[in-house]
Amino acid sequence: MSIIREKGSKRKALGLIAYMVFVLLPIYWLLNMSFKTNEEILSGLTLWPNDFTFDNYITIFTDASWYMGYVNSMTYVAMNMVITLLVALPAAYAFSRYKFVGDKHLFFWLLSNRMAPPAVFLLPFFQLYSSVGLFDTHLAVALAHCLFSIPLAVWILEGFMSGVPREIDETAYIDGYSFSRFFITIFIPMIRSGIGVTAFFSFMFSWVELLLARTLTSVEAKPISAIMTRTVGATGIDWGVLAAAGVLTIIPGVLVIWFVRNHVAKGFALGRV
Amino acid sequence: MNKTPNNKAWWLVLPVFLLVAFSALIPLMTVVNYSVQDIFDQNTAYFVGIEWYQEILQDERLRESLFRQFGFSFAVLAIEIPLGIFVALTMPKQGWQASVSLILLALPLLIPWNVVGTIWQVFARGDIGLFGWGLNSLGVDYNYTANSVDAWLTVLLMDVWHWTSLVALLCYSGLRAIPEAYYQAAQIDRASSWSIFRYIQMPKLKGVLVIAVLLRFMDSFMIYTEPFVLTGGGPGSSTTFLSQTLAQMAIGQFDLGPAAAFSLIYFLIVLLLSWLFFTTITHMDKDKS
């Protein structure tokens, strides 16, 4: 393409590749370990499994206390995504189109919730959800995660919605659309990619969070990441299974990012650039 | 865009308000309540006013971990922001290379935080971890479970690994928003690559960098899970950051009062610094214009 910028692009590419190697090495190591037997892991360092085995994965997939962890995590993540989108869409529309009493304060208050250090709020959370009878349910975790995902969702969606000209709304009303019909049949399709990006972010926050999820569950809804830490403590350390479980927690993220890869650049600008 | 005043819009935000208030206000009130009481058990508590606040402001351990926290957050920002900008600048603009680098970059962000800790716990071990083993065989005396400097550096490296991607992706999307014509004009005007960075790319990055610095500051200031899994706060208390100190107080020792008091102060510090940072940046913008 342009002449100047092609010079020196080799050096740039090398820098990027070096960084990518840095990103991938720890993951490669985890993957590598997940296919090894514990004997091989502990007997010395091998860059590739000598004694390639699926045993670690088989352990996880045949033991309900393991694989139910994945099911639990998926369940509350999905619930969180749905709840977040359902309530954030109208709210973001309100912020993007109307001025109302306290709008700015409300917006800042929503965002400030991300700034509360979670460690000490755990106990009150535990008490709150126990007292309303939600303790150890998927809904409890999903609702608790809404604290972080909703503000972000409102913020991202508001950015995307502000990019849609108001004339569209006005034309629709003149054509006799009711608000709900306009919103569902016209407006939502127009900010599809914004919704995809929002879903991605709420997935991300809910999937990676452990503290709240662990605090609000004990048996029925216990997330996979919590099961992992428990297993580490109890049985000595079964490195192989631990690594396999870790690898399995990475896979959903990879799938999700694959689907939204074309919107990622815009999404990370939160619809605002 | 001119927004129309319409207080009925409150109906649209009401669900969000109720949901967030449920999970935010009630626990916050509870914490405030703790912070002014001396709690012995579920049923016995005495009102003690601001006593806890006075006590914790003199608590050596909290003060130390606060300083450690500032040091850590500062180091995180000092490394991740420039590195993130660098990575964003080197990323391909289009084609399959762009998709691949986006996906690889986003990978660490999508791994549960305790798994991040586990990955590094394994990766950095001297006996079974590639990183620790590599360093040792290069003749570096490295052991993050015994040496506190090594431990601190490992936590830092892990955070860089985990979160630089966020900065890079934010910057990348900022850079993508610069029209090609700007680069062409700069070439015609004979701008050096430094001038292009300084006068074209940096101004466009400012907005996303504010977000990046805010997010990274907030999150690194509240870091808990990853070092907890990696080092358990040790050796000694070299990697015991604020959240962990507080969690120990509140849950380990059941010193609910002081823990609550300090976490409110902590919350205020984060809020205040974020607010200060945010308003200075936006004011700087306005002054110039």
Place this chain on the structure above:
Amino acid sequence: MAEIVLNNLAHSYLPNPESEQEFALRELTHRWKQGGAYALLGPSGCGKSTLLNIISGLLQPSQGQVLFDGNEVNELSPKERNIAQVFQFPVVYGGMTVFDNLAFPLRNIKAPKAQIKQKVQEVAELMELTDVLKKKANNLSADQKQKISMARGLVREDVSAILFDEPLTVIDPHLKWKLRRKLKQIHEQLNITMLYVTHDQLEAATFADEIAVMYQGKIVQFGTPQSLFEKPNHTFVGYFIGSPGMNFIPVSWEQGECRFGNQTVTLTEQQEAALNATPSTNLKIGIRPEFVQLATSQERIEHSLQAECIHIEDYGTYSLATLMLDEHKIIMRVEEGERIAIGHVSIHFPNESLKLYIDEYLAGEVVSE
């Protein structure tokens, strides 16, 4: 300052173009003389901007050479070519003041401070930017920003050429006219080769001494505004230049008669010779609305064509009549004082203005040099 020569130049945005359609720029050879004021005129997508970017060095051509004063510059960057270019949409360095914006190209070549100051003042005055020099460029209107972009292009004196890529698109109409005059003045003062890309024929004609008309990646005609009007080299030029454009009627050539429908037209000897020589059946005659005449005199009546006037539009000093000539619609310009009414009308095409096009290109002209 330089003479710019393009030699067998072609460009495709695809790595391995297969058909002609995949070329943004088809093979062309052209010479821009030192110190000339030229316009590149054509509809959007015809390859004007591609050509401009190749000349400035922002784009490398797929084939052929770009020569500045006889030296090949293909491999040189815009910097090494020493070119100034103004883009269609304003590009300003937002964080800088207007002064710094204008000084930017000079600072990049490390010009002495005093010279920078003087030159910036001079250009600012020319573009009427003096009173905003201290303001941040970000907060100005689109008009002002584009003036800054243009001023940045003019600030270096020693450039090989200044290229303008539709620079007045975002400018207010009344200001447009003023800026066009300004550019013309500057050109007269500085004697720098200037190349001006536009899709507006009026803009091209007021700025340039000679105009290159581009169509589908080719320069189809290069000449003075007058020659483009009187002797369009290609049906596209006829249609694109002039307002309204030239009338074209497909014709057939049978037994020494040029016909369409029931009517015959008289051609010149040269045109007849050209028709006899070609196997092509893509034949058209073309005449500008300005040259269509009413058949009033005896001589005109002999060679007249019968048409039906179906519509008249009055423009004050003249009117435009729409005529049906068989099934072909043509436009005729009727001057004040001439009379025309809806209904039957006899018209006449003067020989010197009636052009013949074979395969869309002008044919059968008297060669006069």
